[in-house]
Amino acid sequence: xxxxxxxxxxxxxxxxxxxxxxxxxNVELVGVFxxxxxxxxxxxERMNTKYFPEASRLLTQVDAVIICSENSRHREFTELAASHxxxxxxxxxxxxxxxxxxxxxxxxxxxxxxLQIAFPVRFNTPVMRVKEMLERGVIGEVLAIRGTNHxxxxxxxxxDPELSGGGAxxxxxxxxxxxxxxxxxxxxxxxxxxxxxxxxxxxxxDCGMLSMEMEGGIFVTQDPSWSRPATYPxxxxxxxxxxxxxxxxxxxxxxxxxxxxxxxxxxxxxxxFTEDMDLGLIKDFIEMIEEDREPSITGFDGLQAxxxxxxxxxxxxxxxxxxxR
Amino acid sequence: MIRVGVVGYGxxxxxxxxxxxxxxxxxxxxxxxxxxxxxxxxxxxxxxDVVSNIEExxxxxxxxxxxICVPTYLHETVxxxxxxxxKHIFIEKPLARNLEEGQRIxxxxxxxxxxxxxxxxxxxxxxxxxxxxSVLQGEIGQAAVARTFRGGSQFPQGxxxxxxxxxxxxxxxxxxxxxxxxxxRWLFGDVERVYxxxxxxxxxxxxxxxxxxxxxxxxxxxxxxxxxxxxxxxxYTTVEIAGKDGLIKYDSRETDPIVKTTxxxxxxxxxxxxxxNPAARSPYLLELEDMIGAIRxxxxxxxxxxxxxxxxxxxxxxxxxxxxxxxxxx
Numbered sequence: 001x002x003x004x005x006x007x008x009x010x011x012x013x014x015x016x017x018x019x020x021x022x023x024x025x026n027v028e029l030v031g032v033f034x035x036x037x038x039x040x041x042x043x044x045e046r047m048n049t050k051y052f053p054e055a056s057r058l059l060t061q062v063d064a065v066i067i068c069s070e071n072s073r074h075r076e077f078t079e080l081a082a083s084h085x086x087x088x089x090x091x092x093x094x095x096x097x098x099x100x101x102x103x104x105x106x107x108x109x110x111x112x113x114x115l116q117i118a119f120p121v122r123f124n125t126p127v128m129r130v131k132e133m134l135e136r137g138v139i140g141e142v143l144a145i146r147g148t149n150h151x152x153x154x155x156x157x158x159x160d161p162e163l164s165g166g167g168a169x170x171x172x173x174x175x176x177x178x179x180x181x182x183x184x185x186x187x188x189x190x191x192x193x194x195x196x197x198x199x200x201x202x203x204x205x206d207c208g209m210l211s212m213e214m215e216g217g218i219f220v221t222q223d224p225s226w227s228r229p230a231t232y233p234x235x236x237x238x239x240x241x242x243x244x245x246x247x248x249x250x251x252x253x254x255x256x257x258x259x260x261x262x263x264x265x266x267x268x269x270x271x272x273f274t275e276d277m278d279l280g281l282i283k284d285f286i287e288m289i290e291e292d293r294e295p296s297i298t299g300f301d302g303l304q305a306x307x308x309x310x311x312x313x314x315x316x317x318x319x320x321x322x323x324x325r
Numbered sequence: 326m327i328r329v330g331v332v333g334y335g336x337x338x339x340x341x342x343x344x345x346x347x348x349x350x351x352x353x354x355x356x357x358x359x360x361x362x363x364x365x366x367x368x369x370x371x372x373x374d375v376v377s378n379i380e381e382x383x384x385x386x387x388x389x390x391x392x393i394c395v396p397t398y399l400h401e402t403v404x405x406x407x408x409x410x411x412k413h414i415f416i417e418k419p420l421a422r423n424l425e426e427g428q429r430i431x432x433x434x435x436x437x438x439x440x441x442x443x444x445x446x447x448x449x450x451x452x453x454x455x456x457x458x459s460v461l462q463g464e465i466g467q468a469a470v471a472r473t474f475r476g477g478s479q480f481p482q483g484x485x486x487x488x489x490x491x492x493x494x495x496x497x498x499x500x501x502x503x504x505x506x507x508x509x510r511w512l513f514g515d516v517e518r519v520y521x522x523x524x525x526x527x528x529x530x531x532x533x534x535x536x537x538x539x540x541x542x543x544x545x546x547x548x549x550x551x552x553x554x555x556x557x558x559x560x561y562t563t564v565e566i567a568g569k570d571g572l573i574k575y576d577s578r579e580t581d582p583i584v585k586t587t588x589x590x591x592x593x594x595x596x597x598x599x600x601x602n603p604a605a606r607s608p609y610l611l612e613l614e615d616m617i618g619a620i621r622x623x624x625x626x627x628x629x630x631x632x633x634x635x636x637x638x639x640x641x642x643x644x645x646x647x648x649x650x651x652x653x654x655x
Contacts, residue, residue: 125603125604125605126582126583126603128603129583129601129603133583133585137583138587138589139587140588182423198526204638234563246588246589247585247586247588247589247590248585248586249583249584249585249586250583250584250585251582251583252581252582252583253582254582255451255579255580255581255582256451256580256602258452258455258456258564258573258574259458259572259573259574259581260464260465260571260572260573260582261465261572261573262464262465262570262571263571264466264570264571271459272455273451273455273456274582275605312326
C-alpha cells in the first residue's frame, strides 16, 4: 500500500491526479494540505478525502506527496516533504528559477527521497507510439521539429508573475521541450524567442514564438501562446511535425475526439476519447515507489525544460538568441 | 487461469489470439483451423497447440473458453459443439446468417450454465462509448436523428472468398454495418421499422453500398450507411446524433493523431501517407476482457445472445427490405 497526499491544490491538475489515484489498487489517498483553507477543504471534499490544516501532520502519515502549488512555491513544499522523508511528484515547471530547481534536486538527493516531475504528455498513447517509431528509425535521422502547445488563458495565479514565474512561455514551453529531449536524447543549446502581452488584459506574456537549436544542429520551433479564445471547443493542443532524412511524422496528440454542440449552454466542446495520460503518469509514479527504481522523469529533466523557458525570456528581453550552456 | 481455444485463425482469430496474450491469468492454449498454412502460422505466432477443427479441439485439450471466429454460416454448428463440450463461449458477430439459425442458438443458450458473449466490438470502442455517455448525460437533450457511416475500404478477404457469397456472408449489411445497428440499439432500444437499399445484385460482388433508414420505438430516426468497395480506399467511420438541445459529430478521419509520410513507403510504391490511430488497449482486448470478467465474476457479458439476436433481426429486416423494396415492421 502506498499512502499519498497532496500539498496544495492551486493547480487544477490535482483533481485529475486524484481521480487517477482512486483507480489504482494498493494506493491510499490520505488527505490534502493547502495553505488556502477554503480551497483545501473544498478540494478534499471533492476528492472524498481529508483536509489537514497542517502540512507536517499530513507528511507524517504518507509515503509520497503530489505538489500542485503555484510554481514559485514548489521549492518550499519540496524541501518540506524531503525533510519528512516523503517521495515527491511535482507539477511542472519544476520551479521558477535555476537556483530553486537545483536546491530541490539537492534536497531530495540528501534526504534520499525520489523527485519526479509531472510531464504527463509522455504518457499520451500517440506520443508513446511516435517515440517508438523514432527509435525504429522510421523517418531516418531527425533534422527539425515544428511544435505547438496552444492553450486558453488560464487566469488566476497563472497570470501573477510572482507566483507563476512567467506566462504562456513558461506554461507551454516545458511540455514540448521535455517531449523532444525524451524523443531524441539530446539537449537544447540555444533559444531565440519573441514574447509579449497582446491578447488579454493581464500583466504577463500571453503569446510568443520560440526558435531553438539542439545538439547536432537540429532546429525546433515552438508556439506556446495562450491563443485559443474562451469559446474554443477545447483547452488547446500539443502538435509536433517531425522532419527526418527519410520521412515526416505529424503528431496531434489529442486528435482522438468528437464534437458536442449544446444550445442550452450556447457551447461547443471537443470531447476527448484519448486514453488517460494522467493515469499513466500516476501509475508510473506509484510503481516507481513500489519497485524502488529511479523516476522516469527526473528533477534534472524538469530543470532542463525550465532552463529553456527562462532562456526564452532572456532572449525576448535582449532580442538575441541565448546560449543555454 | 482461464484456458482458451480459438476456432478459426482468419483475421478475427488472429486479432483475438493477440489480445489474449495481453490478459492476466488467461492462456491461449490451442487454435483450430482446417487450413494447414494457418495452423503453422498460429504455431509460429504463439507457440500453441494446433488442431483442424472444434471436435479435435474438444477432444485433445482442456479449455475453459472457446472463442468462435469461423465464417458466419458455420456459427451455429460450431457453437452447438462447444455447448456439448460445456465450455464458456465467445462468438464473433453476426450471431448467425439467418433468423432460424439465430433462434436455434437462442434456444441452445437458454438455461445453459456457462457464459456466452457476442463480439459486437463497437460497444468497446472509445469514441463510441464516449459518444454514448454524452448522449446519456443529456448533453444534446432528447435525441431525434442519428446518422452513421462505416466502410470505404477494400472488399474483405476471407476463406474461399466467403464474404463475396451473399448467401454465406449476408453482405455489407449483415457483416459490417450490423455494428452500427447494434450500437444504435444499445443507445435507443428497439427498432419499429426498417427501409433499406443496397447495390447488391446491381454490380460486381466486390462492391456493395447499403443505406438503411431505421425508426426506433422511442421515436429516433436513423440513417445507417456502409460500404465495401472494389477500390482500395481508406476505412473510416462517422457518427452524427442530433438532439433537442444539440448535436454530436464524429469522423474517424479527423481523429488520427499520427500521420507519417516516408521515403520507405514511396519506394514500396504504396500509399505514401499513412495515418495511425493508436490505443494501448484495443477494443478487441476490452471486449475479451469483459468476457473473461463475466466468467470470473459470474455475470452476463455486455453483449448477450439475446442482444445479438435482437440486432440480427434488424439487420435481416434491412436485407429483406432491400430485396423486396418494402418497409419491414419488426
